Amino acid sequence: MFLFPARCFFLLLLFNFTNTGRVLWKIKERLRDIQLQETEKHLLTGTVTGRHLLQHAQEGKIHQQLDHFNRQDGNTFPQRFFVNEAYWQRPDGPVFLYIGGEGPISVFDVVAGHHVDIAEKHGALLLALEHRFYGNSINPDGLKTENLVYLSSQQALVDLAMFHQYISQRFSLSHKNTWISFGGSYAGALSAWYRGKFPHLVYGAVASSAPVRAELDFSAYNSIVGSSLMNEEVGGSVKCLAEVREAFAALEAAVMSANISQVAADFGCCQIPDNDEDKIELIQNLADIFMGTVQYNEEGVLISIEELCDVMTNQGVNMTAYNRLVKLAQFYFSSSKDPCLDVSHKKTVKHLMNTSISSGRMSERQWIYQTCTEFGFYQTCEDAACPFSGMLTLQADTELCPVLFGISQHSLPRRIAFTNSYYGEDNPHTHRVLYVNGGVDPWKALSVMEDRTECGDESQLIFIKDTAHCADMMHKRNTDRSSLRNARKEIERHVASWLKTAAQEKMEKRTF
Incomplete structure (x- = not known):
């Protein structure tokens, strides 16, 4: 496996959900195009920092096991990822993982967006992993019905765990490197579920517009x-x-x-x-x-x-x-x-x-x-x-x-009941997962909206009353509502708090 400079621009797909109508898909594609144009302009015609970020972005590929739950099956598929070391404070800086959802990831997922702004402040290594069977992370026969059986959120979460292992070896990471995951929409749910299922791998998770309850x-x-x-x-x-x-x-x-x-x-x-x-x-x-x-x-x-x-x-x-x-x-x-x-x-x-x-x-x-x-x-x-x-x-x-x-x-109904039983619906009992939702967003109905933190614990909810789907994940714009700007500051405060707590815990372990 190896890394090579990213030479192409791929279309952003931050957030998607399906409907049988074609127009909604076209709207989503149009949104990707707009995001691409805005981000490219912001990076290439803006500051030197933007061009510097792109120069440091690299694309790679890891061969993942097709079926993580069957050790007798040796079949694999190629999974695409991007890495950006531009801000990373070696060797102990944190790792920010952007989780891909139901569409292709892009080089811009490690050079633009609110998670990238936070990474700059904390000297984080930036990663983005494409979801299996989307974008370029698929075998030539992957769309055949008999092969789609390997497409599931459960398999995708193990992909994340295996990617964690690969990156840790590739960059000689240790317990000193604190991992934080970020995701929006379906990928937001994956971010929350990853923290819930693999708490020893990811210290905290931001889950934007995350429908964690299947319906x-x-x-x-x-x-x-x-x-x-x-x-x-x-x-x-x-x-x-x-x-x-x-x-x-x-x-x-x-x-x-x-x-x-x-x-x-x-x-x-x-x-x-x-x-x-x-x-x-x-x-x-x-x-x-x-x-x-x-x-x-x-x-x-x-x-x-x-x-x-x-x-x-x-x-x-x-x-x-x-x-x-x-x-x-x-x-x-x-x-x-x-x-x-x-x-x-x-x-x-x-x-x-x-x-x-x-x-x-x-x-x-x-x-x-x-x-x-x-x-x-x-x-x-x-x-x-x-x-x-x-x-x-x-x-x-x-x-x-x-x-x-x-x-x-x-x-x-049986399939959906299993999903909710497996993940805990909208009461997942996860610690250090920040759920961010917009008041205009229809998907808020399936996210965590009720604060169930224990007495004295920090609230894990951010509600932006007048914004829509995953708006907090976008890069800052002059036209942003004040509520959105304040929400981003609150997200930054949570992430900073997690990193501070993680550092304190590591210091305490050293004293014993």
């Missing part, structure tokens, strides 16, 4: 989307939510009418959605615009809640709620490279059944497999609190499990 019917997601759309602190209003509800009620009525051709024309569809599956695909993709806007509010992903609500409450002449939805969709899709909105469910299934890894960015198939086998997380709309359409059902979401992987829908 089959995640109806709370769209309920929180609705409440965020009427949150005046972020530009929402009661009227905005009412208009969204009215727009989707009109949309549902329109797609079920005989005038479906007009609906297809209104939203620039590539084909007429003349069956129920295609109609659901259309509604889901339009709902995705709202879901993506709320989840990534004010993170530069095209439109904010305030801007969206301005469109939806515009009182122009002859502007019905349906017309405003059409206008919003046209505004969104005008920036898309796609000539039309593909609402063919058959094409979606065909895309997800593609087992070629040459597509590079493809992550949907792997993540949907994990939702079928471990997490659920299906963002349904059968609850009355959902602002969209009741056609977005759990049945429709889970039908991909048997179609793509031969996994019975009836087995999903």
Whole structure:
């Protein structure tokens, strides 16, 4: 195994969660592109320090065992990682591990972000490890259904432990080097679980927007989307939510009418959605615009809640709620490279059944497999609190499990129950895990939100009332809300406290 200078820029994928709609995935890809552009500009046209950081970043590869739980199986897969020694105070400086989630990692994961800012202050060695079966960390046949059995959070946690061993040997680390893990979204849950399952390897963990509780019917997601759309602190209003509800009620009525051709024309569809599956695909993709806007509010992903609500409450002449939805969709899709909105469910299934890894960015198939086998997380709309359409059902979401992987829908509750039993749901009893959540973020519903620390212990929760998904992990911007700036300071204080305590513990051990 060896390290070599990172020569390419890879797209950031800090946070992703799936839905059957294609638009939400495109929003996530757009967010990655924006982050890439901002980070590259910040590093290359900013200070000398930025260019210095990039020069010190190195990419490497470790061959991990494919099945850690079967010692008779000698098969392996290549796992990509990045290292940055620019700030490291050898030999005893701390180690900051950025955990990859359901997508590719990037060289920028060890040169930019809040964890990098903290590393500079404490002289930390920076590491980033890509999740198995995502990005470049996959065998050529890895997407075949029979091989996806090796894709799980449990296997990923052992990958982290084996990576710890490899890096410790590679850099001659010892007990003097304190490890802190960082992760956001699914990777945030991994950060918390890593600390819980391997407390002897990682001293503390920051878990941003971490859904540590698996849930089959995640109806709370769209309920929180609705409440965020009427949150005046972020530009929402009661009227905005009412208009969204009215727009989707009109949309549902329109797609079920005989005038479906007009609906297809209104939203620039590539084909007429003349069956129920295609109609659901259309509604889901339009709902995705709202879901993506709320989840990534004010993170530069095209439109904010305030801007969206301005469109939806515009009182122009002859502007019905349906017309405003059409206008919003046209505004969104005008920036898309796609000539039309593909609402063919058959094409979606065909895309997800593609087992070629040459597509590079493809992550949907792997993540949907994990939702079928471990997490659920299906963002349904059968609850009355959902602002969209009741056609977005759990049945429709889970039908991909048997179609793509031969996994019975009836087995999903049992699989999810195992995950919660294994990790402890949102009451994991972990020590020195900092859970960070935003008030606008729909994923907060599955994170740790209740302070269960013992009397005298430091609180392990940070709640940022007016920010969205993983906003604390981004590099600092002048437009950041004061609540976000204060939260980052609080995260820094926790990490500094952990490192100080770890140093004290090591001094005490030396005296005995």
